[in-house]
Amino acid sequence: MTTATTSLAIHGGDPVRTTPIGQWPEFGLEEEEAILAALRSGIWGSIDGTFVDRLEVEFAELQAAKHGVATVNATMGLAVAMKSVGLGPGDEVIVPPYTFIATASAALMIGAIPTFADVDPETLLIDPDRIEAAVTPRTKAIVPVHHGGSPVDMDGVMDVARRHGLRVVEDAAQAHGAAWRGRPVGAIGDAGVFSFQSSKPLTAGEGGMMVTNDPEIDELLWSYRNVGRRRGGEWYQHVRLGWNLRMTELQAALLLAQMKRLPDQQARRTEAAAYLTERLEAIPGVVALKVPEGVTAHSWYTYHWRWLGARAGGLPKMEFARALRAEGIPCLHGYVPINRNEAVRAEIKRLGGAEPVACPAAEKADAEEILAFSMPILMATHADIDDVVRAVDKVARYRP
Numbered sequence: 001m002t003t004a005t006t007s008l009a010i011h012g013g014d015p016v017r018t019t020p021i022g023q024w025p026e027f028g029l030e031e032e033e034a035i036l037a038a039l040r041s042g043i044w045g046s047i048d049g050t051f052v053d054r055l056e057v058e059f060a061e062l063q064a065a066k067h068g069v070a071t072v073n074a075t076m077g078l079a080v081a082m083k084s085v086g087l088g089p090g091d092e093v094i095v096p097p098y099t100f101i102a103t104a105s106a107a108l109m110i111g112a113i114p115t116f117a118d119v120d121p122e123t124l125l126i127d128p129d130r131i132e133a134a135v136t137p138r139t140k141a142i143v144p145v146h147h148g149g150s151p152v153d154m155d156g157v158m159d160v161a162r163r164h165g166l167r168v169v170e171d172a173a174q175a176h177g178a179a180w181r182g183r184p185v186g187a188i189g190d191a192g193v194f195s196f197q198s199s200k201p202l203t204a205g206e207g208g209m210m211v212t213n214d215p216e217i218d219e220l221l222w223s224y225r226n227v228g229r230r231r232g233g234e235w236y237q238h239v240r241l242g243w244n245l246r247m248t249e250l251q252a253a254l255l256l257a258q259m260k261r262l263p264d265q266q267a268r269r270t271e272a273a274a275y276l277t278e279r280l281e282a283i284p285g286v287v288a289l290k291v292p293e294g295v296t297a298h299s300w301y302t303y304h305w306r307w308l309g310a311r312a313g314g315l316p317k318m319e320f321a322r323a324l325r326a327e328g329i330p331c332l333h334g335y336v337p338i339n340r341n342e343a344v345r346a347e348i349k350r351l352g353g354a355e356p357v358a359c360p361a362a363e364k365a366d367a368e369e370i371l372a373f374s375m376p377i378l379m380a381t382h383a384d385i386d387d388v389v390r391a392v393d394k395v396a397r398y399r400p
């Protein structure tokens, strides 16, 4: 039923696009000079350096936090932050199922047990009502994930936390520059963690940052990252067991230069996301994720969207993703819910935790609906985005 010109590229037709879309990371002379300055200083580790110290101050300011503690990545940053707010073996921590595995594996690495509160299918964000329903006498903390860079309803999360005496560690790995009702995320809860891994809105290839407003938590973040040392203490004075999780000066120099670009890049992505949403939603079967009304700044790390057209005879989601990739449009199929991950389930069992509950919204999102574009598409021109929309429209109209 398809003609030669409109047949899908996956069936041998002409692809909509043959060149890559968008570029990430963006860099120039500023980054070259910053890295050379760190290199020529001859001080590459942060102990005697200045770049990591500056980054901690400037990044904390960006997220309106009193303290920033740089680290090697967000996975370890989350483990350290969870430990620093008092989580330990056997404590339960409520996490969303629709996230990167590190949200749960960081808890398991310190012996804490993730339990799951399902997401809202229209936003893919953890739902405060479901968090409340998941609280047990063993629950000690909530780890909301600002998925895709969209802040979670932090009023709702903090309200549940206050009423049940729970700690909150924000997984802000994807949410640089994001804000809930005008408050930058990260230190709305007790602590928050950001990632600087290659694909993130601020990157040095790898890296992470922990933030907090609480001076006691700050001391612990610093200490666990520094092999259990004490600020101002002797080099071989280890007051607790910790790890060496320090960032290098070269990474921090690069991040300081990249940080200058962040506001403009975030504004470009915000505009591009609005442009993309308006056009995608004109295609039958395509539904954009809802952005909660309290989101006053979104980092637009990834662009997840819902394909509901399979019910009307269109391609099932995985085939849709393959067809779109064949059209020259990089298309992801979203997370596999971590409540279903075998490694996570085995470790929960080994630690004596309860079997993870089913999370129907996250599981349906994965099985049937969610497709995603990565950040470079939101850094691209309108003409590039028009190609994306043309390809989605072409695949969405196809009837097998």
Ligand SMILES: Cc1ncc(COP(=O)(O)O)c(C=O)c1O
Binding pocket: 072, 073, 074, 075, 076, 099, 100, 102, 103, 145, 171, 173, 174, 194, 195, 196, 197, 207, 208
């Ligand atoms: C939601 C979330 N949490 C944690 C992480 C872990 O970050 P990192 O790769 O810096 O360890 C990521 C990174 O992909 C993430 O997306």
